[in-house]
Amino acid sequence: MKRLFPAPLLSVALLLLWLLLNLSFSAGQVLLGVLFGVLAPLLMAPLRPSHPHIRRPLTVLRLLGRVGIDLVASNLQVGWQVWSLDQRAPRSAFVKVPLDLRDPAGLATLSIVCTVIPGTVWSELALDRSLLLIHVFDLDDEARFIAHFKATYERPLMEIFQ
Structure with missing residues (x-):
């Protein structure tokens, strides 16, 4: 069958x-x-890639909730910056994020998260999967963005897939 x-x-x-x-x-x-x-x-x-094995289903729910919250917050933030005429111009930048995540399903999920959240775009993944290039719409502090990205998205995906 x-x-x-x-x-x-x-x-x-x-x-x-x-x-x-x-x-x-x-x-x-x-x-x-x-x-x-x-x-x-x-x-x-x-x-189709091999079927991923989800190791921590509760972490999936926490990650979905976090992505949902970030989705709403980023929509509001980017929308406000685009429509407000008296604010400063956004400080767009490309950020190189070192990756510890190597699982193909985890990386695919991370790419979806980057695409869904307004203000970030998955731009390039190094051939050895050790570095991710992300375009950020408005970047205040690169080190803080990398730390937040790794803690909020990469670490839970490593718990789920690796």
Whole structure:
């Protein structure tokens, strides 16, 4: 069964997305959706990384909460800086963050977190995965930003994945 459906939830999601995008539940669209839902995961299975082992589920919940709080706070901060005309210009900078995290799933999760939080952009990862280049919209203190980034995001991801 696992050979035919390597990712059953993905298959169901693709079928539902297909039907929603076509706004039709005709037999032909359902058949195409099933075909797409079965073939896409089968063809892409070799591209999927190994399944990560989550070691501390409670840390996942704490990290999600922290990311949610940072998401709201950064949205407000960046929005305020963009819309206020009388404030100083933002001090944008590229920051090199040394990484201890090496797990591919952890690094992928870290890239998502960097992308989701307004004001930071994942720019480049060194080939040996030891250094991350991040663009920061408004940087006050580089050392403080690196310490906060490592403590808030990298350390919990290391607990979860390594």
